[in-house]
Amino acid sequence: xxxxxxxxxxxxxxxxxxxxxxxxxxxxxxxxxxxxxxxxxxxxxxxxxxxxxxxxxxxxxxxxxxxxxxxxxxxxxxxxxxxxxxxxxxxxxxxxxxxxxxxxxxxxxxxxxxxxxxxxxxxxxxxxxxxxxxxxxxxxxxxxxxxx
Ligand code: FES
Numbered sequence: 736x737x738x739x740x741x742x743x744x745x746x747x748x749x750x751x752x753x754x755x756x757x758x759x760x761x762x763x764x765x766x767x768x769x770x771x772x773x774x775x776x777x778x779x780x781x782x783x784x785x786x787x788x789x790x791x792x793x794x795x796x797x798x799x800x801x802x803x804x805x806x807x808x809x810x811x812x813x814x815x816x817x818x819x820x821x822x823x824x825x826x827x828x829x830x831x832x833x834x835x836x837x838x839x840x841x842x843x844x845x846x847x848x849x850x851x852x853x854x855x856x857x858x859x860x861x862x863x864x865x866x867x868x869x870x871x872x873x874x875x876x877x878x879x880x881x882x883x
Contacts, residue, residue: 738775741766748784755784761797763787763804779812786818794832795825838879848875 745752758764764783766774783804790800803821807813813821846860850867860866866874 737778738769739778739780741774741776744776744780744784747781748788750784750788758784758787761801763797763801777812782813783807786821790825793829795828799825799828835880839876842876842879846875847873848878849873 739747741752741755745755748755755764759766764776764780764787766776766780769775787797787800791797803824806820806824807817846854846857848861848866849872850861850864852858852861852864860875870877
């Protein structure tokens with residue numbers, strides 16, 4: 736079994752050593768001590784860290800990542816099937832996120848009801864910032880994003 740030092744894992748994954756310690760504290764990855772009492776990782780930690788980074792980029796919370804990772808047994812290297820099971824847990828979350836981002840993309844060209852009155856169509860949708868009575872922030876955008 737190949738043993739990886741924390742520095743080597745950090746370098747290969749493009750993360751700080753402190754990030755690995757943080758992931759470990761959160762139970763997302765685990766290490767062991769070698770005969771010299773040095774912290775070491777199994778090679779599959781690289782894949783775990785890579786998946787954590789990718790999932791975070793997609794906006795999946797660390798809590799959700801930890802929950803999904805709990806299905807991967809620590810005692811052995813996860814198989815393709817293990818990863819398949821894990822990714823199916825995220826499918827609904829990712830679909831919801833994709834739909835949200837599509838709505839956001841399609842809404843940003845019009846008035847979002849933020850009070851700036853800087854767009855041509857603001858007087859139609861938010862005359863004299865009447866939407867301020869409904870609360871702070873981009874009222875129209877918030878409403879749209881909550882609809883689904
Ligand atoms: S975009 Fe800000 S109020 Fe219309």
